[in-house]
Amino acid sequence: MKVVENEDLEVVKVIKEGLKRTGGYCPCKRERTPDTICMCKEFREQIKDPNYEGYCHCMLYYKFK
Ligand code: SF4
Numbered sequence: 001m002k003v004v005e006n007e008d009l010e011v012v013k014v015i016k017e018g019l020k021r022t023g024g025y026c027p028c029k030r031e032r033t034p035d036t037i038c039m040c041k042e043f044r045e046q047i048k049d050p051n052y053e054g055y056c057h058c059m060l061y062y063k064f065k
Pocket of ligand 1: 015025026027028036037038039040041042043056057058059060061
């Protein structure tokens with residue numbers, strides 16, 4: 001298992017700017033709860049899921065199995 005940033009630096013830049021704007025809440029989600037602070041609960045669960053491989057919702061991170 002490995003988690004890396006998207007290799008598309010433009011995507012990384014846009015999402016990181018969004019995170020700065022929101023103070024760390026996922027810029028792709030409307031709810032602002034502890035579960036949507038980056039890394040959000042959704043992605044933490046995808047990381048734990050041995051069958052999941054792919055991007056987080058915002059595509060900032062990619063998880064390899
Ligand atoms: S892990 Fe991805 S989807 Fe989750 S908050 Fe961070 S940027 Fe958004």
